[in-house]
Amino acid sequence: MKFSDFVKKDAIRANLQSTTKEAVIDELVQSLLDAGEIAADQRDDIIAAIMKREELGSTGIGRGVAVPHTKHPSVPELVGTVGVSEVGVDFDSLDGERVQLFFLLISPPERPGDHLRALENISRQLRDESFCRFLKQSKTADDIQQLLQEADDNQFAAG
């Protein structure tokens, strides 16, 4: 699976403004709503579901990366967005580091394979340090989109 298969271009956000876990999840879910990828009346329920998942254990997986996610019956297919925070957000990460890169995923129930393939792609690409560094330095959504495209085109040495 490639980034372009699940990352919704219009929902990508550089310069995330939030500084707390709840606020950044709200900001990212709102970006999917603004891009027309989720229904307005599902917004709060989706945020609550993602927060509930975080209570089971932070999805801050280290290296300044988090993958907040949930299943939700309102989405017909996997939708995701990418957000970058310049200062980082305290996300209770497993390694204690502040999170700068967010990959938020909402998948339909009964499609665990798609979610796993998205996680596989994200983690594989993030093992490349230059990809990680360039993403963190991105100033605009276009910069992020371009990096994701380059990753999809195998321009980073994905292991």
Next chain:
Amino acid sequence: MNQNPQDNSTQLQKTVVIINPQGLHARPADLLVRCADGFDSTIMIQKGSEQVDCRSILSLLTLGATEGTELILTAQGHDAEAAITAISELFELGFHELGQPSQ
């Protein structure tokens, strides 16, 4: 850290299968890392030709291991046996996800 090939520490191997429908997603990967951290042994997990360190959540997620996937666990070190037992138990218990509504 290179293991000295002369060192006679135990190396053990065991095949495990993913039985939870959600597969090896973020939470099970976190459980595996926390479990592995409790041992001194080097613990690796292999899917096909790809072998990754059980202490790296990012590496575990790159396996994209779905329900039914067979993986080979390898542990090397003085506590390899206890490590293999503890790690394989997590797989056998479906990472404590069986019978729960998936979330």
